[in-house]
Amino acid sequence: MVFNSNAVDELTKKLEDALRLGEFQESKSVGEGSTHPHSDTGNAADNSVAVVPASSGDHESAQEEFSDVESFSSSSGEDSDDDITIYRGPPPPLTVYRPFLPEGTKSLFPSEGLSLDAIVDMIKSGTARNIIVMAGAGISTDAGIPDFRSPETGLYDNLQSYKLPYPEAIFSIDYFRRQPKPFYVLAKELYPGQFVPTKSHFFVKLLEKKGLLQRHYTQNIDCLERVAGIDPELIVEAHGSFHTAHCIGRKCLKEYSQAWVKKKIFQDEIPRCSVCNSLVKPDITFFGEGLPPRFFELLENDFGSCDLLVVMGTSLLVQPFASLINDVADSVPRLLINRVRVGEASAPGTGFDFDGKHVGRTHRDALVLGDCDAACVLLAERLGWTDELAELRSAFLEETNCLGQDQ
Numbered sequence: 001m002v003f004n005s006n007a008v009d010e011l012t013k014k015l016e017d018a019l020r021l022g023e024f025q026e027s028k029s030v031g032e033g034s035t036h037p038h039s040d041t042g043n044a045a046d047n048s049v050a051v052v053p054a055s056s057g058d059h060e061s062a063q064e065e066f067s068d069v070e071s072f073s074s075s076s077g078e079d080s081d082d083d084i085t086i087y088r089g090p091p092p093p094l095t096v097y098r099p100f101l102p103e104g105t106k107s108l109f110p111s112e113g114l115s116l117d118a119i120v121d122m123i124k125s126g127t128a129r130n131i132i133v134m135a136g137a138g139i140s141t142d143a144g145i146p147d148f149r150s151p152e153t154g155l156y157d158n159l160q161s162y163k164l165p166y167p168e169a170i171f172s173i174d175y176f177r178r179q180p181k182p183f184y185v186l187a188k189e190l191y192p193g194q195f196v197p198t199k200s201h202f203f204v205k206l207l208e209k210k211g212l213l214q215r216h217y218t219q220n221i222d223c224l225e226r227v228a229g230i231d232p233e234l235i236v237e238a239h240g241s242f243h244t245a246h247c248i249g250r251k252c253l254k255e256y257s258q259a260w261v262k263k264k265i266f267q268d269e270i271p272r273c274s275v276c277n278s279l280v281k282p283d284i285t286f287f288g289e290g291l292p293p294r295f296f297e298l299l300e301n302d303f304g305s306c307d308l309l310v311v312m313g314t315s316l317l318v319q320p321f322a323s324l325i326n327d328v329a330d331s332v333p334r335l336l337i338n339r340v341r342v343g344e345a346s347a348p349g350t351g352f353d354f355d356g357k358h359v360g361r362t363h364r365d366a367l368v369l370g371d372c373d374a375a376c377v378l379l380a381e382r383l384g385w386t387d388e389l390a391e392l393r394s395a396f397l398e399e400t401n402c403l404g405q406d407q
């Protein structure tokens with residue numbers, strides 16, 4: 001395989017980046033019947049994915065910002081990184097962030113800079129036993145999933161021949177209806193089953209094994225959570241997955257099995273519905289589509305009973321996913337593991353507050369800067385789980401005969 005593991009930020013950042021094209025988010029929405037609990041507007045468009053600038057963690061403002069935009073533009077992809085924080089350089093050294101809190105700040109953590117230790121203690125002591133993990137592309141980086149936008153991969157050349165208006169058009173439902181081939185080419189290349197879960201995935205599996213995982217919310221479509229053996233009941237694939245597929249004919253929507261679609265994709269055929277001849281698409285959430293109902297069904301209970309939130313490897317730019325960090329109670333500690341700081345609050349209660357800037361609110365946000373795998377290894381070490389984490393991974397590799405791919 002010729003993957004450039006450095007280039008990889010994500011099969012899912014696919015969505016994050018692509019959605020940044022949220023500049024042209026479509027206003028229509030599917031997913032009827034599912035209501036976003038944050039919605040004050042009652043607007044049906046609330047269910048569809050959107051992206052907010054890094055400065056805003058607020059869902060409602062995101063809607064306002066993008067709700068008027070209706071058309072795609074072939075130039076929309078240009079300069080699209082300017083307003084967001086995506087880290088493209090080499091991995092930064094792992095850093096446990098040590099804030100200098102303003103005098104008198106109340107903090108959940110016993111002393112400044114020791115927030116990670118405090119979180120470790122909470123897990124060890126059983127104070128945190130309903131842990132929610134929210135994950136993005138960063139947890140799959142080390143799986144070697146190729147970046148379809150990187151000229152260094154053969155994939156990029158393959159896709160170039162389709163003259164995409166911009167790379168992320170692949171995940172636009174409108175573009176897909178007109179020109180489905182690039183998506184299927186990409187799907188074949190990225191199809192689940194060809195990649196090995198990372199240490200981050202196995203860390204989440206370990207949380208499950210210890211009975212501490214309330215739920216794992218992922219934006220990734222690589223299915224590596226399932227591959228790592230995490231109970232599907234404990235996973236919410238917020239942006240869908242390859243696991244199921246449907247005809248996209250609006251009056252048909254016939255369901256197709258993963259095996260059937262996979263066979264077509266690997267035969268380089270475009271899967272079409274046997275009833276209405278429309279395209280059959282894996283249930284991955286494209287721009288302009290609603291999120292899976294399961295996402296909305298589980299939110300309230302999950303976040304209401306969460307006692308520790310761990311956010312890993314996401315730029316927190318895609319809504320409504322990003323605003324979930326505000327759904328846990330004020331007393332719940334939140335840990336961000338990411339290459340760069342993201343999701344910070346512009347106003348109290350709208351995001352992370354690593355530095356205790358928002359007077360009157362209890363400081364409860366911890367930050368580890370660096371790669372997810374490195375941070376999970378560190379966490380496991382502090383928790384005394386190093387051997388168990390290694391065992392999970394090696395057992396998996398042995399079982400799947402992938403030892404040659406170990407990192």
Ligand SMILES: [Zn+2]
Nearest residue numbers: 247252273276
């Ligand atoms: Zn059909």
